[in-house]
Amino acid sequence: MLPDLTGRPTRVSGVAAETEEPVAAETEVVEQRLDVSRLEQWLWDAACQIRGPLDAPKFKDYILPLIFLKRLSDVYEDELDRLGAEFGSRDLAERLVREDHKLVRFFLPDAARWQTILEKGTDLGEHLTDAVRAVARENPRLQGVVDSVDFNATTAGQRVIDDGRLAALIQKLNKHRLGLDDVEPDILGRAYEYLLRKFAEGQGQSAGEFYTPREVAVLIARLLVAPAGATVYDPCCGSGGLLIKCHLDLLRRSGVIPNGSVDLPSEVAPLHLYGQELNPSTFAIARMNMFIYGMQSEIALGDTMNRPAFTEQAKLKTFDRVAANPMWNQDFSVSTYENDSYDRFENGYPPTTTADWGWIQHMFASLAPGGRMAVVLDTGAVSRGSGNAGTNREREIRGAFVEAGLVEGVILLPENLFYNTPNSGVIVLICDDPRDDRPITLVDASSLFQRERPKNVLTPDHVDSIADAYLAGQQVDGLTAVVSIAMAKANDYDLSPTRYVSGGVAHSVAPIDEAVMLLREAEAERTAAAAELARVLTALQLDVDDA
Numbered sequence: 001m002l003p004d005l006t007g008r009p010t011r012v013s014g015v016a017a018e019t020e021e022p023v024a025a026e027t028e029v030v031e032q033r034l035d036v037s038r039l040e041q042w043l044w045d046a047a048c049q050i051r052g053p054l055d056a057p058k059f060k061d062y063i064l065p066l067i068f069l070k071r072l073s074d075v076y077e078d079e080l081d082r083l084g085a086e087f088g089s090r091d092l093a094e095r096l097v098r099e100d101h102k103l104v105r106f107f108l109p110d111a112a113r114w115q116t117i118l119e120k121g122t123d124l125g126e127h128l129t130d131a132v133r134a135v136a137r138e139n140p141r142l143q144g145v146v147d148s149v150d151f152n153a154t155t156a157g158q159r160v161i162d163d164g165r166l167a168a169l170i171q172k173l174n175k176h177r178l179g180l181d182d183v184e185p186d187i188l189g190r191a192y193e194y195l196l197r198k199f200a201e202g203q204g205q206s207a208g209e210f211y212t213p214r215e216v217a218v219l220i221a222r223l224l225v226a227p228a229g230a231t232v233y234d235p236c237c238g239s240g241g242l243l244i245k246c247h248l249d250l251l252r253r254s255g256v257i258p259n260g261s262v263d264l265p266s267e268v269a270p271l272h273l274y275g276q277e278l279n280p281s282t283f284a285i286a287r288m289n290m291f292i293y294g295m296q297s298e299i300a301l302g303d304t305m306n307r308p309a310f311t312e313q314a315k316l317k318t319f320d321r322v323a324a325n326p327m328w329n330q331d332f333s334v335s336t337y338e339n340d341s342y343d344r345f346e347n348g349y350p351p352t353t354t355a356d357w358g359w360i361q362h363m364f365a366s367l368a369p370g371g372r373m374a375v376v377l378d379t380g381a382v383s384r385g386s387g388n389a390g391t392n393r394e395r396e397i398r399g400a401f402v403e404a405g406l407v408e409g410v411i412l413l414p415e416n417l418f419y420n421t422p423n424s425g426v427i428v429l430i431c432d433d434p435r436d437d438r439p440i441t442l443v444d445a446s447s448l449f450q451r452e453r454p455k456n457v458l459t460p461d462h463v464d465s466i467a468d469a470y471l472a473g474q475q476v477d478g479l480t481a482v483v484s485i486a487m488a489k490a491n492d493y494d495l496s497p498t499r500y501v502s503g504g505v506a507h508s509v510a511p512i513d514e515a516v517m518l519l520r521e522a523e524a525e526r527t528a529a530a531a532e533l534a535r536v537l538t539a540l541q542l543d544v545d546d547a
Contacts, residue, residue: 034176034183037453040194042176047195049168050161060195060281062161065132065149066170067191068288071178072106072135073114075292078179079104101138105294109134117170124163124170125152141291145284184214185248185293188285189239193419212325212376213417215458216427217241220374221249222467223411223429226321228254229269233319233366235304235326235359237275240286240297242323247271247295263294273297274319276304305336305355305362316342322363322373328425329354329378347400348393356381357397360428364406367432372408374429379496382410382426386494399493402485405434409441409470412497414449416456426497429470440488441473442481444501 034042047059083103084090101107110116112131120127128151136147153160161169178187193211212220226232226246234242247270254268264270273295277283283301290297300309310317337349337358344365350357356377363373385392401407408429415424424446445466449456458466469480481500488495 034187036190036455038176039187039190040198042172043191043194044198045175046169046172047198049172050165060192061149062151063169063173063195064188064192064281064285065146066128066173067178068146068188069112069117069128069132069135070114070173071183071187071292072108073112074177074179074182076104076106076108076113078181106291107138109138114174118174122163124166125159125161128152128166139291141287145287145291148284180292185244186214186217186239186241186289188288189241189282190214192239192282192285211238211419212241213419213455213457214241214245215460215463216325216376216413216417216425217245218249219411219458219463219466220323220376220427221245222463223374223427223470224249224321224323224372225253225471226250226271228264229271230320231272231274231368232321232323233274233310234322234324235276235308235362235366236324237277237286237299238279238282238325240273240275240289240299242325243273243275243286243297244289244293244295246321246323247273247293270296274299274310274317276300276302276309278303305332305358308342308362308366310366311342314341316344316366318366318368318371320368320371322366322371323375324359324363324373325376326355326359328421329356329380330359331355332358348397350397351393354378354381354384354394357394360401360430361397364401364430364432367430370431370433372429372431374427376413376425376427379412379424379426382428382495383499386492395493398495399489401430402440402488402493402495405436405438405485406430406432407438407440407488407495409443409473410495410497411443411466411470412446414446414456414458417449417458419455428495436485438485439473439482440485440495441470442483442495442497442500443470444479444481444497446498 043063046063050059050062080090080093080097083093083097087093087096097103097107109131111127112135117124117128117131129149132149132151133147136143136145151161151166176182184190189211220242224232224246226249228250232243232246234240237243250268250271251264254265256264273290274297275286277286277299278301280301283299286299290299298310302309308316331352332350332355334349334352336355337345342365344362345358347361348357350361359377360375360381363375367373381394382398385395385398388395408431410429411427413425413427416422418425443466445462448458448462448465450459450462465479469476473482474480475482479501481497483500487500491499
């Protein structure tokens with residue numbers, strides 16, 4: 001006997017999640033908007049419905065497609081309601097949509113509509129598998145994205161997740177509505193990040209995963225000011241949050257009231273969004289997000305640094321705006337830089353211990369003339385090597401950008417904003433518009449946050465304050481400093497906002513994370529030098545033997 005899935009409250013007591021056919025506890029649709037804490041509790045409750053038969057890292061493989069299916073269904077219902085109001089009848093709207101799918105953003109077959117799934121009493125796993133495949137057939141952009149899960153899968157003759165647990169999971173996911181006006185745009189990305197962090201960390205799967213906090217993505221979109229019709233690129237797009245926020249910021253600047261609509265006025269050209277992502281799961285989510293919003297987008301799967309997807313006649317395609325939050329201090333082999341055929345690293349190879357300035361150089365090579373870019377990095381990216389004796393590859397690359405008049409500014413973010421690190425980050429802004437008199441705007445926003453659990457947040461007022469201060473490009477005591485190229489050069493290309501906003505006093509001791517990175521870099525240099533010395537000595541010995 002399956003649980004009642006019609007959405008009616010059902011009271012039970014004392015039934016453990018690990019029983020053969022768990023019964024859903026009382027649930028009903030909750031109209032409260034999902035904030036972070038509610039989202040995480042909701043996802044945890046959902047995961048508990050399939051505990052036992054499934055390894056924890058696999059939870060997301062079953063939960064996320066169902067969340068996407070519910071989001072599709074809720075958005076589709078909103079579309080039908082809108083058309084019903086326009087045509088005078090919901091029934092008429094349904095009939096017209098069946099005849100002409102172009103009336104709606106996407107078409108959802110009856111089998112995939114959430115109410116149909118709720119009312120399904122038998123063969124639930126088979127029905128869900130057929131439903132996601134039907135969605136992919138009706139919407140070719142989702143083929144290979146939404147239809148890859150078999151909810152009826154078996155192992156050794158036994159169902160991986162039986163219909164009882166699937167029913168309980170669906171009942172739990174029914175708790176919240178997921179229409180465009182009900183949840184934040186990248187709800188799928190945030191859900192993925194939580195499930196990954198909660199269940200996959202033990203297997204090291206989260207090390208390369210970065211979810212850009214919503215408010216940081218909003219800030220970047222405000223800073224970039226992508227004009228109508230512009231091309232926007234994210235070389236490590238994850239779930240597509242930065243690209244989505246650029247689109248929503250264009251809506252804001254076009255006077256569209258944020259009531260769930262994502263359609264621009266007819267006279268405003270949409271953005272053309274491009275992204276590449278290495279991780280197949282987050283790539284799929286990005287494709288799902290772009291699909292739901294009907295954005296003009298092209299999302300590619302692959303390794304950007306070694307095999308960039310967007311090229312034209314053996315050269316990198318260029319874009320009006322570039323935004324990214326790559327994995328900080330990533331390790332790349334020197335071969336990545338030495339074997340590059342796109343002339344991306346003309347200002348030098350970064351250390352193998354941190355690819356921060358490798359990412360910046362790739363992004364800059366992807367900028368169209370006059371274009372602007374914003375990248376979120378570890379704070380050390382703007383200061384490592386400055387003030388130290390001897391050479392430092394990051395400092396040399398940073399200096400080349402400064403002296404060419406390409407660095408617009410740096411914004412220091414508050415600590416503990418990001419899920420996978422308590423450290424602060426910086427937003428580095430660069431433009432492809434060289435100027436000898438380029439002013440560099442530095443913003444110390446480290447104190448602008450609201451303390452919440454589990455993470456600090458930037459409120460809308462904080463985002464407004466930071467964006468307005470940066471775009472004004474004026475000195476504000478305690479918040480901003482505007483420095484010349486000459487001043488940055490005099491400080492050995494240290495672009496840390498605290499150095500200038502706080503009175504220009506250099507830290508006598510490097511932060512621990514920066515010290516560790518410098519140590520790793522020194523060890524790598526020593527290893528490389530030792531290998532080269534061994535090679536030279538071997539060659540000399542061979543010469544002596546030949547003589």
